[in-house]
Amino acid sequence: MAKNIKNDAITSRDENFAQWYTDVCRKAELMDYSSVKGFIIYRPYGYAMWEQIQNYMDKRFKETGHENVYMPLVIPESLLQKEKDHVEGFAPECAVVTRGGVNELEENLIIRPTSETLFSEHYAKIVKSYRDLPKKYNQWCSVVRWEKTTRPFLRGSEFLWQEGHTVHATEEEARKETLQMRDIYLETAKDVLAIPMLTGRKTDKEKFAGAEETYTIEALMHDGKVLQSGTSHYFGQGFAEAFGIQFLDKDNKQKFVHQTSWGVSTRLLGAIIMVHGDDNGLVLPPRVAPTQVVIVPIMQKKEGVLDKAYEMAEQLKKQGIRVKVDDSDKSPGWKFSEAEMRGIPVRIEVGPRDIENGQCIVAKRNDGKKETVALDEHLGDYVINLMNTIHDEMYKKAEEHLQAHITHSEDFNEFGDILDNKGGYIETYWCGDLDCEMKVKDEYQATSRCYRPDEAKEDAVCPCCGKKAKHIIYYARAY
Amino acid sequence: MAKNIKNDAITSRDENFAQWYTDVCRKAELMDYSSVKGFIIYRPYGYAMWEQIQNYMDKRFKETGHENVYMPLVIPESLLQKEKDHVEGFAPECAVVTRGGVNELEENLIIRPTSETLFSEHYAKIVKSYRDLPKKYNQWCSVVRWEKTTRPFLRGSEFLWQEGHTVHATEEEARKETLQMRDIYLETAKDVLAIPMLTGRKTDKEKFAGAEETYTIEALMHDGKVLQSGTSHYFGQGFAEAFGIQFLDKDNKQKFVHQTSWGVSTRLLGAIIMVHGDDNGLVLPPRVAPTQVVIVPIMQKKEGVLDKAYEMAEQLKKQGIRVKVDDSDKSPGWKFSEAEMRGIPVRIEVGPRDIENGQCIVAKRNDGKKETVALDEHLGDYVINLMNTIHDEMYKKAEEHLQAHITHSEDFNEFGDILDNKGGYIETYWCGDLDCEMKVKDEYQATSRCYRPDEAKEDAVCPCCGKKAKHIIYYARAY
Numbered sequence: 001m002a003k004n005i006k007n008d009a010i011t012s013r014d015e016n017f018a019q020w021y022t023d024v025c026r027k028a029e030l031m032d033y034s035s036v037k038g039f040i041i042y043r044p045y046g047y048a049m050w051e052q053i054q055n056y057m058d059k060r061f062k063e064t065g066h067e068n069v070y071m072p073l074v075i076p077e078s079l080l081q082k083e084k085d086h087v088e089g090f091a092p093e094c095a096v097v098t099r100g101g102v103n104e105l106e107e108n109l110i111i112r113p114t115s116e117t118l119f120s121e122h123y124a125k126i127v128k129s130y131r132d133l134p135k136k137y138n139q140w141c142s143v144v145r146w147e148k149t150t151r152p153f154l155r156g157s158e159f160l161w162q163e164g165h166t167v168h169a170t171e172e173e174a175r176k177e178t179l180q181m182r183d184i185y186l187e188t189a190k191d192v193l194a195i196p197m198l199t200g201r202k203t204d205k206e207k208f209a210g211a212e213e214t215y216t217i218e219a220l221m222h223d224g225k226v227l228q229s230g231t232s233h234y235f236g237q238g239f240a241e242a243f244g245i246q247f248l249d250k251d252n253k254q255k256f257v258h259q260t261s262w263g264v265s266t267r268l269l270g271a272i273i274m275v276h277g278d279d280n281g282l283v284l285p286p287r288v289a290p291t292q293v294v295i296v297p298i299m300q301k302k303e304g305v306l307d308k309a310y311e312m313a314e315q316l317k318k319q320g321i322r323v324k325v326d327d328s329d330k331s332p333g334w335k336f337s338e339a340e341m342r343g344i345p346v347r348i349e350v351g352p353r354d355i356e357n358g359q360c361i362v363a364k365r366n367d368g369k370k371e372t373v374a375l376d377e378h379l380g381d382y383v384i385n386l387m388n389t390i391h392d393e394m395y396k397k398a399e400e401h402l403q404a405h406i407t408h409s410e411d412f413n414e415f416g417d418i419l420d421n422k423g424g425y426i427e428t429y430w431c432g433d434l435d436c437e438m439k440v441k442d443e444y445q446a447t448s449r450c451y452r453p454d455e456a457k458e459d460a461v462c463p464c465c466g467k468k469a470k471h472i473i474y475y476a477r478a479y
Numbered sequence: 480m481a482k483n484i485k486n487d488a489i490t491s492r493d494e495n496f497a498q499w500y501t502d503v504c505r506k507a508e509l510m511d512y513s514s515v516k517g518f519i520i521y522r523p524y525g526y527a528m529w530e531q532i533q534n535y536m537d538k539r540f541k542e543t544g545h546e547n548v549y550m551p552l553v554i555p556e557s558l559l560q561k562e563k564d565h566v567e568g569f570a571p572e573c574a575v576v577t578r579g580g581v582n583e584l585e586e587n588l589i590i591r592p593t594s595e596t597l598f599s600e601h602y603a604k605i606v607k608s609y610r611d612l613p614k615k616y617n618q619w620c621s622v623v624r625w626e627k628t629t630r631p632f633l634r635g636s637e638f639l640w641q642e643g644h645t646v647h648a649t650e651e652e653a654r655k656e657t658l659q660m661r662d663i664y665l666e667t668a669k670d671v672l673a674i675p676m677l678t679g680r681k682t683d684k685e686k687f688a689g690a691e692e693t694y695t696i697e698a699l700m701h702d703g704k705v706l707q708s709g710t711s712h713y714f715g716q717g718f719a720e721a722f723g724i725q726f727l728d729k730d731n732k733q734k735f736v737h738q739t740s741w742g743v744s745t746r747l748l749g750a751i752i753m754v755h756g757d758d759n760g761l762v763l764p765p766r767v768a769p770t771q772v773v774i775v776p777i778m779q780k781k782e783g784v785l786d787k788a789y790e791m792a793e794q795l796k797k798q799g800i801r802v803k804v805d806d807s808d809k810s811p812g813w814k815f816s817e818a819e820m821r822g823i824p825v826r827i828e829v830g831p832r833d834i835e836n837g838q839c840i841v842a843k844r845n846d847g848k849k850e851t852v853a854l855d856e857h858l859g860d861y862v863i864n865l866m867n868t869i870h871d872e873m874y875k876k877a878e879e880h881l882q883a884h885i886t887h888s889e890d891f892n893e894f895g896d897i898l899d900n901k902g903g904y905i906e907t908y909w910c911g912d913l914d915c916e917m918k919v920k921d922e923y924q925a926t927s928r929c930y931r932p933d934e935a936k937e938d939a940v941c942p943c944c945g946k947k948a949k950h951i952i953y954y955a956r957a958y
Contacts, residue, residue: 093580
């Protein structure tokens with residue numbers, strides 16, 4: 001039996017986490033760079049992970065009454081400027097089209113950095129009466145935000161995402177929608193990505209440009225830094241007033257709609273890599289993995305071995321398992337390393353002696369454990385159960401890592417130590433003032449990730465100013 | 480029982496086909512205009528039709544070994560210029576980004592009009608050996624081509640499409656791929672859209688910029704004009720040489736790859752509308768219809784009627800049928816008209832007396848025929864069979880229309896009469912000279928749609944120049 005070859009093609013995580021991340025992205029063939037800085041190529045394996053996430057989420061969106069649409073790629077400059085806070089947030093990041101065909105354009109067009117303005121303009125046209133409400137639209141697309149510093153999946157000048165935009169007759173309904181979508185994001189993270197999230201509200205400083213309230217989900221990476229992984233916004237009536245989205249209500253009065261938007265992006269791929277990966281490469285949660293099981297034939301030139309491998313693959317496919325046989329002419333050890341680099345959750349080894357004994361060896365990518373399993377009609381069920389176990393184990397490990405890295409502190413002076421030596425979140429109190437939030441940022445380069453309004457205990461004190469605290473807040477260094 | 484209300488909200492087809500088309504696009508809520516000319520909004524109903532087409536084709540692509548990727552939205556001007564014919568074809572239609580963030584760009588970026596150059600650059604990086612071949616990639620995205628005259632779905636400055644790009648070790652394999660994908664397009668048209676296509680090769684004048692050979696599928700609209708609906712290109716080694724896509728072959732020699740690309744777009748929605756629609760609106764083939772069955776409760780306030788309608792819907796859903804109950808407070812006649820405008824293939828009416836008699840009325844959108852059907856466990860099977868029948872009937876009707884509008888003529892002087900009075904295709908002979916092709920265009924405003932190389936009969940004469948003909952060619956007026 002070929003031995004497991006340690007994959008030393010990549011930097012170790014603890015030596016240089018940033019380099020490890022880039023190595024994994026390249027060696028697992030998730031992406032490649034294009035000739036335009038910040039615009040990456042989503043290679044088949046990386047894109048297939050995104051497709052798995054899309055499939056799950058799209059189904060959830062549709063089950064909850066959302067419809068997909070496609071809005072234009074470009075926004076007239078004047079349209080983007082209609083909502084004041086919004087344009088201030090996005091203007092510095094815009095890619096601008098100034099020529100179309102052979103002519104200079106009369107008005108510059110912005111490649112969408114996000115589409116609130118387009119949806120708002122459309123809703124203003126099609127919403128007339130309470131009968132037209134709610135409208136709950138979503139779109140899958142790419143957006144462009146001109147970034148100076150870029151990293152694959154984490155920050156790019158172009159990224160893939162979904163953006164949901166809804167309008168409602170009442171504030172209550174819109175607020176409910178905002179939280180419902182945040183909850184669907186939490187469930188996706190837990191049930192598909194095997195990632196526990198910290199959730200709460202963004203402070204005014206950190207919230208979305210134009211939003212009244214932003215809810216966020218935040219994931220803790222292996223290196224103790226945090227990645228904002230999805231947001232859901234309640235807009236109140238700001239866009240509705242700016243764009244004139246009005247309806248005639250049942251009481252015969254003209255009213256402005258209440259609006260939400262929410263989005264997650266291919267950043268989620270970055271989260272998967274950095275939460276679960278190890279020094280041998282990717283470790284994929286089974287529900288995201290494009291290939292869930294790789295069958296590696298041992299001594300594949302011996303008669304019957306490859307046939308058996310194909311037969312097993314057919315058997316697993318019938319039960320809906322995404323399986324591949326690695327029948328290339330590489331050595332088994334090499335195949336093992338490749339499967340590890342690509343994070344394939346389950347590896348099955350089968351050779352002549354196994355076939356003779358009516359068994360195969362099943363290895364788990366997440367912890368390397370192996371078991372001998374009978375080659376019979378229960379193999380598919382075994383693998384399905386095993387994948388559920390792997391998912392649960394991966395979630396549990398990430399959850400333990402998260403819990404071990406939320407440090408409660410009420411002493412401003414020890415924040416630096418915690419961030420430098422332990423990483424993760426500082427859980428503390430907050431009076432609600434921007435100055436105190438900025439003090440943490442300026443002193444320790446940590447930002448507020450989210451806060452929980454009015455959850456501070458009775459006698460809590462803001463560690464930044466010493467005044468009475470209202471909220472619980474979480475600070476961390478973030479991507 | 481409410482009577483069918485003739486929908487006179489739209490222009491009739493024979494009065495003004497162009498206006499009828501625009502009316503249907505708007506009233507069936509397929510699309511809306513945005514504030515940027517040529518950039519349309521794909522509304523939920525129109526987008527859902529595209530999703531049905533995507534689902535089918537994506538499955539076919541994957542079954543035939545293709546993988547999805549995502550390439551950057553923008554192309555550096557210098558990269559687009561690498562293949563001479565290609566840039567000449569697309570330069571006049573480019574949307575140009577000249578500013579990113581707060582800075583003017585050092586090099587202008589073109590929003591992709593098509594992505595041959597990006598795929599070629601990437602393939603040049605990742606293909607090293609015959610072991611890396613073939614690479615068969617596809618992407619679903621939008622592209623931008625600055626158009627002066629635009630019409631919803633048919634010609635827009637932005638449209639949605641898929642573009643496949645493959646590289647192969649041998650010419651034979653690449654040519655096979657080109658035809659395989661054309662065949663998948665033909666099958667999609669037949670089996671999903673219920674549209675028969677005329678297929679053949681594009682002349683050098685009409686082929687894709689940079690292609691050696693272009694195969695096309697062309698659909699005949701109700702008004703006798705033709706719509707190019709999909710193309711598949713064999714590139715030979717032109718791009719490979721321009722971009723340096725080389726591999727070390729088994730014989731230890733460096734060789735250039737052989738390349739293909741192929742695409743269909745949301746033009747297919749235009750084809751569906753204009754092939755099948757009638758004076759009451761859309762008529763959708765069941766496999767494209769976002770809603771396949773609408774249940775209209777009659778006297779829905781009577782106890783038990785709505786409950787029965789919901790129960791029937793659940794029953795049909797379980798069999799995979801896309802069904803909706805129209806429980807709005809509109810009159811049944813109004814609901815019928817709406818369902819007709821939206822082209823829903825099957826309408827089921829159920830009222831108190833029907834329920835008493837254990838039956839319902841099932842009406843077909845394509846020919847208006849109705850039947851009384853028992854309300855029992857066979858209803859789902861009945862509907863599934865009925866939808867297959869509808870599909871076949873729609874295909875047959877379109878096929879008859881097509882056959883009746885291919886007019887064989889060998890007399891240049893009668894081309895005008897045929898095109899003016901009958902429309903459709905003129906099937907004739909061609910010597911192969913551009914001059915003759917141009918003569919038809921200049922004289923009759925008809926373009927060559929496709930030709931069949933070397934299929935002319937022995938003594939055939941080109942009707943344009945009187946010389947010996949080699950090919951059969953099809954001319955038509957086209958969208």
